Amino acid sequence: MSGMNAMGARHPIDLTVNGQRRSIEVFAHHTLLDVLREDLGLTGTKECCLVGECGACTVIIDGRSVDSCLVLGVEADGAEVTTVEGLAVDGRLSAVQRTFLETGAAQCGFCIPGQLVSAHALLADVPHPTRPQVEEGLAGNLCRCAGYEQIIEAVLSGADLGSSTADDGRDQGRLSTPAMGDRSATPDAELAPQ
Ligand code: FES
Numbered sequence: 554m555s556g557m558n559a560m561g562a563r564h565p566i567d568l569t570v571n572g573q574r575r576s577i578e579v580f581a582h583h584t585l586l587d588v589l590r591e592d593l594g595l596t597g598t599k600e601c602c603l604v605g606e607c608g609a610c611t612v613i614i615d616g617r618s619v620d621s622c623l624v625l626g627v628e629a630d631g632a633e634v635t636t637v638e639g640l641a642v643d644g645r646l647s648a649v650q651r652t653f654l655e656t657g658a659a660q661c662g663f664c665i666p667g668q669l670v671s672a673h674a675l676l677a678d679v680p681h682p683t684r685p686q687v688e689e690g691l692a693g694n695l696c697r698c699a700g701y702e703q704i705i706e707a708v709l710s711g712a713d714l715g716s717s718t719a720d721d722g723r724d725q726g727r728l729s730t731p732a733m734g735d736r737s738a739t740p741d742a743e744l745a746p747q
């Protein structure tokens with residue numbers, strides 16, 4: 554009985570997700586990935602290996618890129634979390650989101666949310682990285698389509714544009730339907746484990 558109660562118990566946490574304060578109750582055994590996808594409906598963060606190998610679930614927690622499948626939801630209490638949905642600002646794609654589109658970095662798209670989040674975390678630390686720094690920064694993000702060359706080019710080009718956050722107002726960066734987050738989420742919905 555106690556085991557059932559432990560599994561069924563929810564715990565209140567407060568966290569900030571993409572700039573919004575969220576107060577929710579989460580299962581003790583749920584990962585932050587579960588919380589983002591199931592409790593907050595943020596399905597841009599992908600679910601794949603669940604053991605910290607693929608990087609599909611990458612989010613930024615308090616400035617560090619992290620595999621959200623390896624973090625319990627309760628551990629995120631008080632944290633500031635950025636997901637792929639939070640990379641665009643005021644409806645405008647970030648520079649790196651734009652260059653991912655322009656270089657054709659997204660093939661099936663499954664790994665792209667995690668790649669983008671890792672790229673943003675890297676560029677926040679190193680605004681003008683070398684190619685080896687990009688390779689190292691994205692080393693934890695696997696791409697089953699093997700689109701590494703285009704992805705690295707996209708990050709280097711995004712860095713050249715000089716911003717890892719909001720774009721410079723160019724019209725092509727304006728989010729439309731489908732948006733970047735939706736674009737990467739749409740084909741993945743069938744691939745992601747339910
Ligand atoms: S799903 Fe988290 S690293 Fe693969």
Ligand code: FES
Binds near residue numbers: 660
């Ligand atoms: S674009 Fe298909 S897994 Fe990376």
